[in-house]
Amino acid sequence: MKPPRFENAGVDAWLVRLFDDIDEANMPWLMALCRRCEEAFGPALVDLVPSYTTLLVQYDPLRLTAGQARAQLAEILADLRPDDEAAAGEVKELPVWYDDSVGPELARLEAASGLSREALIEAHAGHEYRVFALGFAPGFGFMGSVDPRLAMPRLATPRKRVPAGSVAVAGRQTSAYPRVSPGGWNLIGRTPVTLFDKGREGLSYLQVGDRVRFKTIGRDEFERLGGDTTPVAPLEEDQR
Amino acid sequence: MSQQSVGALRVEKAGPLATLQDAGRFGVRRLGVTQGGPADLHAFAWANQLLGNAWGAAVLEITLGGLSLVAEQDTSLALCGADMGATRAGEPLAPWQAFTLRQGETLTFGSPQAGVRAYLAVPGGFRGEPVLGSLACVVREGLGGHDGEGRALVVGERLTFSLEARPGEEACAVPAQERIDYGQSPRLPLVPGAQIEDFTGTSLFQAFNDTWRVDARADRMGVRLTGPVLHCHRPSMISEGIALGAVQVPPDGQPIALLNDRQTIGGYPRLGTLTPLACARLAQCQPGQEVHLVAVALSEAQEAYCRFLRRFQS
Known part of the structure; x- marks a missing residue:
């Protein structure tokens, strides 16, 4: 690990840059840094945003000057040890109905990868992913890394309405949309799981560091689990 | 709280986007939940200050005007931020001051003259059920606001607040040097x-x-x-x-x-x-x-x- 770098992020935040590349091995360090910040900053901590290689630390400027906050971070980093236990991550399962009606880009991936439909689904579902960050929308987990054969750039024109539960890939990342929203990822299926629920403890089904497995289910099982089978609107209709 | 102690403003016209905002939602950004809160912190802070409210009390952020509210009781209010050509009972009402809206009177916002967002404060702040610790309305996320579901105001809604939180003197106004001329290039x-x-x-x-x-x-x-x-x-x-x-x-x-x-x-x-x-x-x-x-x-x-x-x- 290179020495961590501090970058100011305005009047009340520092960005700590720990790594340069996306790697599962970053997770124990980032999670340890989150925990240590919570302990050390106490009530002066306003928010934390961990992502693949960085941690954004927002503090209360009425309690700490920028210099004091930076010194506090430097002190934590001086003896930071990876938190393997926290970073082991919970295993979460996401049942997915892979079907053209809810995953219109399955055909595009098939054509680009040269894989059969079965092999394609097996390549996506037969792998354990890590949640590197949550962002874009509440409960939207950025998961990696997808089999390079399935790596696919985003759509040239994003959809205006991606249905809730849509399972998608972009580049070597995969995710599921917690609620209907605009989005440019390639849709390949749908999960019936509610990904963000403000009434649930923990709020988000996925948490940073989780290990996620997709499980192939059929239409009947998808409906039994409460899934909405409404097909994705054709692109031309979506753009209206 | 008894019914008498609750004040209310009824929405007669909703306008393009009027939302409740408190200081914002913090501590949940690692879940992808954004901050929310007032887009103009300065006008927000002054609107609350005029009524002696605590920092971060929930106010109404009115974007691009078009809103009409009717008072169900005599009520002290404060208006800061954009000049939306507001009228109180048909009379022009300038921003950056506290004022009284009598029972049955209408407060109407026209279109933006200078600035694009006005802030309306009530004594003690608007009431609502906090979502993830905040009333801040984020439409995109479906979180917060008067109904908890992140919806902008619609016609017929009642916004409530406590009448027990007695405000300070009427005609209390923001000092001239703190009133911003939004027409200038900043x-x-x-x-x-x-x-x-x-x-x-x-x-x-x-x-x-x-x-x-x-x-x-x-x-x-x-x-x-x-x-x-x-x-x-x-x-x-x-x-x-x-x-x-x-x-x-x-x-x-x-x-x-x-x-x-x-x-x-x-x-x-x-x-x-x-x-x-x-x-x-x-x-x-x-x-x-x-x-x-x-x-x-x-x-x-x-x-x-x-x-x-x-x-x-x-």
Whole structure:
């Protein structure tokens, strides 16, 4: 690990840059840094945003000057040890109905990868992913890394309405949309799981560091689990 | 609380976007939940201050006017921020003051004369069920607001507050030097940082010396600026946490200042971060308005922000 770098992020935040590349091995360090910040900053901590290689630390400027906050971070980093236990991550399962009606880009991936439909689904579902960050929308987990054969750039024109539960890939990342929203990822299926629920403890089904497995289910099982089978609107209709 | 002690304003016309906002939602950004809160922190703080409310009491943020409210009881209110050509019982009502709305009288907002967002405070703040610790309404996320579901106001709704929180004197007004003339071209303080070293020298010169124009693509997520095309050696990056006021530059070279409802992480290179009060000022600019970016030192910017906060939080 290179020495961590501090970058100011305005009047009340520092960005700590720990790594340069996306790697599962970053997770124990980032999670340890989150925990240590919570302990050390106490009530002066306003928010934390961990992502693949960085941690954004927002503090209360009425309690700490920028210099004091930076010194506090430097002190934590001086003896930071990876938190393997926290970073082991919970295993979460996401049942997915892979079907053209809810995953219109399955055909595009098939054509680009040269894989059969079965092999394609097996390549996506037969792998354990890590949640590197949550962002874009509440409960939207950025998961990696997808089999390079399935790596696919985003759509040239994003959809205006991606249905809730849509399972998608972009580049070597995969995710599921917690609620209907605009989005440019390639849709390949749908999960019936509610990904963000403000009434649930923990709020988000996925948490940073989780290990996620997709499980192939059929239409009947998808409906039994409460899934909405409404097909994705054709692109031309979506753009209206 | 007895029924008598609850005051209410009824929505007669809803306008394009009126939402409840408190200081914002914090501590849940690692779940992808954004900050929310008032786009103009300055006007928000003064509206509450005029009624003697605690810092962060929930106010109504009225975007682009078009709203009409009827009082169900005599009520003290305070209005700050944009001049929307407001009228009280048909008489013109200027912003930056506290006033009384009598039972049955209507408060109406027309269209923006200067600025784009007005802030209406009630004694003790609007009531509602906090969602993840905050009433801040974020429409995109379906969180907060008067109904908890992140919806903007619609006709027929009743907004309630406590009548027991007795406000201060009527006609209490914001000092002249704190009333902002939103029609002027603002100079927006920006703390340089992030990937600023990856921009070309010419681009950096232009960023801080040329005139920027506020684009029509401006909302609570962010405000696009148009002007010289900025060039960065680094087209995109691994996504990382984004602070309020971060100025990102996508491949088209036109900066976007990210505001309260921004996405929590992003991967475009950034010039640095506008101060919170620069964000507040930018959020009042109309499309086409000219702005300038001014580089400031972190320590100086932090001191200025703390002076502002202490004025309202002590």
